[in-house]
Amino acid sequence: xxxxxxxxxxxxxxxxxxxxxxxxxxxxxxxxxxxxxxxxxxxxxxxxxxxxxxxxxxxxxxxxxxxxxxxxxxxxxxxxxxxxxxxxxxxxxxxxxxxxxxxxxxxxxxxxxxxxxxxxxxxxxxxxxxxxxxxxxxxxxxxxxxxxxxxxxxxxxxxxxxxxxxxxxxxxxxxxxxxxxxxxxxxxxxxxxxxxxxxxxxxxxxxxxxxxxxxxxxxxxxxxxxxxxxxxxxxxxxxxxxxxxxxxxxxxxxxxxxxxxxxxxxxxxxxxxxxxxxxxxx
Numbered sequence: 001x002x003x004x005x006x007x008x009x010x011x012x013x014x015x016x017x018x019x020x021x022x023x024x025x026x027x028x029x030x031x032x033x034x035x036x037x038x039x040x041x042x043x044x045x046x047x048x049x050x051x052x053x054x055x056x057x058x059x060x061x062x063x064x065x066x067x068x069x070x071x072x073x074x075x076x077x078x079x080x081x082x083x084x085x086x087x088x089x090x091x092x093x094x095x096x097x098x099x100x101x102x103x104x105x106x107x108x109x110x111x112x113x114x115x116x117x118x119x120x121x122x123x124x125x126x127x128x129x130x131x132x133x134x135x136x137x138x139x140x141x142x143x144x145x146x147x148x149x150x151x152x153x154x155x156x157x158x159x160x161x162x163x164x165x166x167x168x169x170x171x172x173x174x175x176x177x178x179x180x181x182x183x184x185x186x187x188x189x190x191x192x193x194x195x196x197x198x199x200x201x202x203x204x205x206x207x208x209x210x211x212x213x214x215x216x217x218x219x220x221x222x223x224x225x226x227x228x229x230x231x232x233x234x235x236x237x238x239x240x241x242x243x244x245x246x247x248x249x250x251x252x253x254x255x256x257x258x259x260x261x262x263x264x265x266x267x268x269x270x271x272x273x274x275x276x277x278x279x280x281x282x
Contacts, residue, residue, distance in 0.1 A: 011060075020038040111249075146231065175230055181225060239259055
């Protein structure tokens with residue numbers, strides 16, 4: 001079951017609390033308990049807030065935390081840099097989402113001409129313009145070559161998140177499917193808007209089932225390493241990803257680069273075997 005979108009910063013705190021073993025923070029073992037992880041009492045004490053206030057936060061009844069409270073909770077949970085940034089982002093956006101929420105809605109799919117022009121300069125490399133929902137908004141011919149035969153670009157509105165969770169071919173294409181699934185689920189929290197993210201989540205939940213909702217609700221901040229792919233024609237590929245954010249558009253330009261010499265050679269062979277040359281972006 002999907003948690004209410006407006007509760008997202010409280011959900012993240014609760015998910016992190018549940019994942020922490022008290023002994024890792026030097027706290028005594030208080031014996032068996034009904035739920036795993038750090039007790040609410042212990043977290044409140046470490047953060048210097050009341051248990052009642054922490055309960056309101058986790059239940060989504062306090063959506064306007066002060067900077068001091070956010071930092072205190074980050075310290076109390078021993079969050080790393082990426083997790084701290086995520087906590088601050090959720091705390092900042094949750095309050096706005098609850099006051100201006102308009103209900104689920106799809107995002108716009110247009111791409112600014114300047115961003116399209118930048119993408120064209122990357123031909124015949126592998127690059128794509130996407131948003132945090134996984135919508136593939138524009139791509140180079142190199143990206144089409146990379147994904148040919150995988151089913152990712154089938155249809156008029158291809159979406160990477162939908163593909164990962166609902167198309168069986170994704171598990172063969174992504175060698176580290178679990179890692180990619182975690183990334184796509186996490187990025188929904190950073191979608192163009194709460195309305196857009198809720199729209200796609202509501203669509204995916206009944207199709208993808210627990211595999212999707214479990215990942216979404218646990219707020220696992222992914223470690224984005226090299227992307228390992230198994231191309232349908234056989235080559236094993238390792239790619240690094242360079243992401244250029246276009247925050248005013250809530251979009252990203254992602255460039256894929258060979259992570260090793262074997263991948264570089266495999267991509268050269270794929271290009272050489274493509275009939276009719278490289279195509280322009282769509």
